[in-house]
Amino acid sequence: MKRIVIVLVVALLPLAGFSQSIFDKFEEMDDVASVIINKGMINLFSTIAENADDDEAKEFARIAKGIDGLKVFMTENKGVSAQMKSTVDSYLKKSSLEELMRVKDDDTTVKFYIQKGKDENHVKELLMFVSGVKDVKIKDKDFESVLVTLTGDIDLADIATITDKMDLPGDLKKVEKRNKRNKR
Numbered sequence: 001m002k003r004i005v006i007v008l009v010v011a012l013l014p015l016a017g018f019s020q021s022i023f024d025k026f027e028e029m030d031d032v033a034s035v036i037i038n039k040g041m042i043n044l045f046s047t048i049a050e051n052a053d054d055d056e057a058k059e060f061a062r063i064a065k066g067i068d069g070l071k072v073f074m075t076e077n078k079g080v081s082a083q084m085k086s087t088v089d090s091y092l093k094k095s096s097l098e099e100l101m102r103v104k105d106d107d108t109t110v111k112f113y114i115q116k117g118k119d120e121n122h123v124k125e126l127l128m129f130v131s132g133v134k135d136v137k138i139k140d141k142d143f144e145s146v147l148v149t150l151t152g153d154i155d156l157a158d159i160a161t162i163t164d165k166m167d168l169p170g171d172l173k174k175v176e177k178r179n180k181r182n183k184r
Helices: 002-017 024-028 039-050 055-064 078-094 156-165 170-183
Strands: 032-038 067-075 098-105 108-116 122-131 145-155
Touching: 024 032, 024 067, 024 078, 032 039, 039 055, 039 067, 055 156, 067 078, 078 122, 078 145, 122 156, 145 156
Parallel strands: none
Antiparallel strands: 032 067, 067 145, 098 108, 108 122, 122 145
């Protein structure tokens, strides 16, 4: 009997580190589009990119090594959008994330939060919440809100590289351009 208990404990021990995110509930909702990329897929992409002849692909491979997971949730439903906002607000109160940046343009608001990592140049988590989005269409859906969470050991310089290369649609491009002009 003791052996069975010990074997079960040893077998289940690795699962103790895999906890669900507070945001995972959105994955099962009908009015939410989601993209979940786990470490295994990131490692696969990274391995393929490392062996490519393209410098951008190699840069992606280097950046990807520090990423454990990426979750993106998008909704066009105003009620679900309100739930997302409420969940983000609740999560921020309980977590050690701090606001990195906030951009507001017309009805669109983009907020970035980070959890500090091993030193001042690294973060454990990057959370981005975009609300009041207009003109963002994917498969003929107008998205109201987008929630992105990126976890791992992420270099802040790599975050800048990632956001510079993002193909931001519609209002988000306009927000980014205005933000850059206001900084000058």
